[in-house]
Amino acid sequence: MTELGYRPDQTPQGAAQERFIFVDPADRKGREFEVYAAQSQSPVRGADSPEIYQALEDAHNAAQEVKREAAARTPEQAAGDAELAQAIDWNAQTIEVTREYTEVNGF
Amino acid sequence: MSLWSKTIKLVTGVEPSTKVSVPRLRKVTRRDLIRMESKIGATVFGPVPANHRREFFCLDEHTWVWYEEWIDETTGARREMTTRYEVHPHGVLKVQDGQPYALVEGEELRNLAIATRMYREQVMRSVYRRDPVTGQKLSVSTGTI
Numbered sequence: 001m002t003e004l005g006y007r008p009d010q011t012p013q014g015a016a017q018e019r020f021i022f023v024d025p026a027d028r029k030g031r032e033f034e035v036y037a038a039q040s041q042s043p044v045r046g047a048d049s050p051e052i053y054q055a056l057e058d059a060h061n062a063a064q065e066v067k068r069e070a071a072a073r074t075p076e077q078a079a080g081d082a083e084l085a086q087a088i089d090w091n092a093q094t095i096e097v098t099r100e101y102t103e104v105n106g107f
Numbered sequence: 108m109s110l111w112s113k114t115i116k117l118v119t120g121v122e123p124s125t126k127v128s129v130p131r132l133r134k135v136t137r138r139d140l141i142r143m144e145s146k147i148g149a150t151v152f153g154p155v156p157a158n159h160r161r162e163f164f165c166l167d168e169h170t171w172v173w174y175e176e177w178i179d180e181t182t183g184a185r186r187e188m189t190t191r192y193e194v195h196p197h198g199v200l201k202v203q204d205g206q207p208y209a210l211v212e213g214e215e216l217r218n219l220a221i222a223t224r225m226y227r228e229q230v231m232r233s234v235y236r237r238d239p240v241t242g243q244k245l246s247v248s249t250g251t252i
Contacts, residue, residue: 070197073212077212078197081197081198081199081212082197082198084199084216084219085197087223087224088171088192088194088199088219088220089168089169089194091223091226091227092168092169094231094239094242095144095165095226095231096168098231098235098237098242099141102135102140102235103135103136103137103140106134106135107135107235107236
């Protein structure tokens, strides 16, 4: 199951909102994700598809794996990685701002 | 009436308008811009191998996408791989089709940082004609040096 990217506002058309409680762990804080995942432990109204439970389990496992990997880093590694992540983000934000400006105002 | 206006009227028989008319260009869309950026992005990881098609672009302010498509030489089948890099406060998450989520670390993270920097610098200059550091418009002379 690779389609873990459904957010509440991105449920497939026609699907009941409450059936798709799983979320993309990449877009959620771990705590918030666990709240969602915890709901899978009890029957969810209308959620009778085993695929949904499988997706929940996959998403939960993926989030746990990421947390384990993050915890295994030394403080120095974590700081270095965070610094690089910020640099990557800054590059994206610079492009995004310029792109939005150009969309409105032209070149 | 200036000499120039008189000359125009004499030649064309019509009094020249004082308003400058700027041709209206088609509005550039986000998709257009990403397509233009992606052409540059495809080169920041080095030359694209034969029979490969590559795209690398900034999707939004926290996401980068690398798409690679190629022909499998043994089977002749078309293959493709999409990698999404999502930037979070404490690291970068790599998401690939059919693969578990993974934090990007070490050499790969450094290479990604370099690639995004090259992307920003080249895209700002070549697509947006702006200084990659200040964001100011490049003058014609600056842009050609």
